[in-house]
Amino acid sequence: MVGEMHCNELGSLSIGSSPVRRPHHYGDGMPADVTVADVESALRGVVDPELGADVVDLGMVSNISISDGVATVGIALTIAACPMRDQIEGDVIRKVTAIPGIERTEVTVTAMTERQRSELMSVARRMARENSASTMVNPLTRVIAIGSGKGGVGKSSITVNLAIALRSAGFEVGLLDADIWGFSIPRMLGLNTRLEADDDRKILPGLAGGIHVVSTGLLMDDEETALMWRGLMLSKAVEQFLHDVAWPADLDYLLIDMPPGTGDVQMALARLLPQAEMVVVTTPQKAAQKVAARVADMARRSFLPVVGIIENMSGFTADDGTHYELFGSGGGTELAADLGVPLIGQIPLDPLVVGGGDEGKPVVEAHPDSPSGSALMAVAARLVELVPPAADETCTARIAVLMDQLESAKQ
Numbered sequence: 001m002v003g004e005m006h007c008n009e010l011g012s013l014s015i016g017s018s019p020v021r022r023p024h025h026y027g028d029g030m031p032a033d034v035t036v037a038d039v040e041s042a043l044r045g046v047v048d049p050e051l052g053a054d055v056v057d058l059g060m061v062s063n064i065s066i067s068d069g070v071a072t073v074g075i076a077l078t079i080a081a082c083p084m085r086d087q088i089e090g091d092v093i094r095k096v097t098a099i100p101g102i103e104r105t106e107v108t109v110t111a112m113t114e115r116q117r118s119e120l121m122s123v124a125r126r127m128a129r130e131n132s133a134s135t136m137v138n139p140l141t142r143v144i145a146i147g148s149g150k151g152g153v154g155k156s157s158i159t160v161n162l163a164i165a166l167r168s169a170g171f172e173v174g175l176l177d178a179d180i181w182g183f184s185i186p187r188m189l190g191l192n193t194r195l196e197a198d199d200d201r202k203i204l205p206g207l208a209g210g211i212h213v214v215s216t217g218l219l220m221d222d223e224e225t226a227l228m229w230r231g232l233m234l235s236k237a238v239e240q241f242l243h244d245v246a247w248p249a250d251l252d253y254l255l256i257d258m259p260p261g262t263g264d265v266q267m268a269l270a271r272l273l274p275q276a277e278m279v280v281v282t283t284p285q286k287a288a289q290k291v292a293a294r295v296a297d298m299a300r301r302s303f304l305p306v307v308g309i310i311e312n313m314s315g316f317t318a319d320d321g322t323h324y325e326l327f328g329s330g331g332g333t334e335l336a337a338d339l340g341v342p343l344i345g346q347i348p349l350d351p352l353v354v355g356g357g358d359e360g361k362p363v364v365e366a367h368p369d370s371p372s373g374s375a376l377m378a379v380a381a382r383l384v385e386l387v388p389p390a391a392d393e394t395c396t397a398r399i400a401v402l403m404d405q406l407e408s409a410k411q
């Protein structure tokens with residue numbers, strides 16, 4: 001329906017009737033089937049932060065071409081000096097380069113004509129009216145799934161600590177425990193309330209230190225509920241958490257603690273939350289790095305861009321200052337280089353992480369200045385740089401104000 005509206009109403013701006021070229025021929029050895037449609041569907045994950053609609057529906061994609069594994073995407077911004085330009089460009093590059101078979105993405109940015117701008121605004125207004133959100137998560141919320149190939153590498157510990165670090169930096173943070181059967185988030189956050197529903201029968205997240213938390217561990221108070229959740233497919237259970245939870249509309253970040261290794265939850269996330277991205281946790285070991293690479297590959301196949309790698313359990317420093325590389329070294333750096341993504345940080349092996357998790361007082365809260373606490377704080381800060389929160393004021397918001405002024409000036 002949105003597609004029709006877009007084709008009929010955007011005229012020269014729309015993908016359907018715009019000068020989008022069909023893919024050229026591919027060089028030998030390239031997966032031969034990356035199409036303009038693949039690029040277009042990846043671009044649906046680039047959401048204009050102000051309008052909450054994707055750049056395809058907004059008619060901001062003026063051109064797509066693919067040649068020898070290089071995708072060229074033309075983006076028409078509302079104004080050339082758009083303050084969101086870097087973010088939109090960066091998002092386009094990450095989303096499109098995540099397609100297997102695309103080696104590099106080039107973005108050409110142009111400014112819209114006055115007519116294009118007014119078309120965009122009428123589409124945006126209509127979409128805002130008609131937008132019946134398919135999940136309860138605001139499209140402006142940045143969604144970061146924390147995953148790994150192997151169990152026990154520290155996903156849940158990292159997720160709770162990042163949530164607290166982001167919260168202490170002033171962000172609104174949600175935490176979805178997608179480890180439906182092996183949940184550990186409630187214990188790690190010292191949360192033992194039971195979730196309740198609001199008047200619309202939506203589940204209200206629990207609150208731990210200002211973080212909005214949902215986990216099956218907060219629902220299973222009797223055997224019957226436990227059985228019901230166990231009977232659900234993993235991806236269905238996660239889907240319910242996105243549809244049936246009243247996530248606050250002003251969340252800056254929603255962190256998702258992934259169950260170990262599975263691909264169907266990744267696929268469900270990519271389908272339900274086009275803005276979702278993934279951080280991969282690995283230990284410095286070679287074996288772990290290989291399994292982590294498989295997860296990153298699976299993520300890419302389901303169009304979840306990998307933001308970067310976190311290496312956990314990177315060496316241990318004893319009280320006498322002796323440093324031990326208990327799990328080897330270099331795994332995170334190598335994996336990041338292989339995937340062409342940044343190494344977001346390295347977190348040392350530290351008993352304070354274990355203690356914090358067991359006592360419900362994560363290390364960044366209990367010992368922020370410890371080596372592991374400060375490493376986790378640094379990871380959170382880097383993550384905010386890589387995946388910045390949606391800005392308050394964007395070019396489209398400015399345009400809306402300008403257009404309203406123009407309209408009232410005419411009257």
Ligand SMILES: Nc1ncnc2c1ncn2[C@@H]1O[C@H](COP(=O)(O)OP(=O)(O)OP(=O)(O)O)[C@@H](O)[C@H]1O
Nearest residue numbers: 151152153154155156157260313348349350353354
């Ligand atoms: N940097 C660290 N230093 C010391 N212990 C750690 C560190 N990170 C995690 N741990 C410990 O390792 C164990 C596994 O961590 P965690 O449960 O966070 O991993 P996970 O990847 O979520 O596991 P699962 O795959 O089972 O969900 C926990 O006991 C945790 O306290």
Ligand SMILES: [Mg+2]
Nearest residue numbers: 155156179184
């Ligand atoms: Mg876990």
